[in-house]
Amino acid sequence: MRIRPATAAELPALQDIERAAGALFRALGMPEIADDEPPALDVLERYRAAGRCWVAVDERDHPAAYLVAEPVDGALHIEQVSVHPRAARRGVGRELLAYAADRAREEGLTALTLTTFAEVPWNAP
Structure with a gap:
């Protein structure tokens, strides 16, 4: 998959990705995560406008995953990554994540940070 900056027109699709990815948490006994609303369009637009909203696109150039991040204490903090x-x-x-790390290096940031659920199978690797 190719990774590139998200466009403004794609932001609703990112919400759809978030909902679909979040639904998988229900089977893990985490319905509150499954029911959590995706970031609002204005929030996604702030990341996009700042150049920190990237999408992985399929062969038709449609987003299949996204990542948003922001600098925090000299690191690039991953706010959300959803596939x-x-x-x-x-x-x-x-x-x-590798793409975000490259962007962080280009900006002189020294690390990536992320908080996530360690017990979720797809987070383990």
Whole structure:
């Protein structure tokens, strides 16, 4: 998959990706995560306008995953990374993280940070 900056027109699709990815948490006994609303369009637009909203796109150039991040204390903090279940288990999330790491280096940031659920199987790698 190719990674590129998200466009403003794609932001609603990112919300759809978030909902689809979040639904998988229900089977893990985490319905509150499954029911959590995705970031609002104005929030996603702030990341996009700042140049920190990236999408992994399929062969038709449609987003299949996204990542938003912001600098915090000299590091690039990953606020959200979501992969649509249709694109899951193919290393897309890993590619997005590597892309973010490259952007962080270009900006002189020294690390990536992320908070996540350690017990979620797809987060383990």
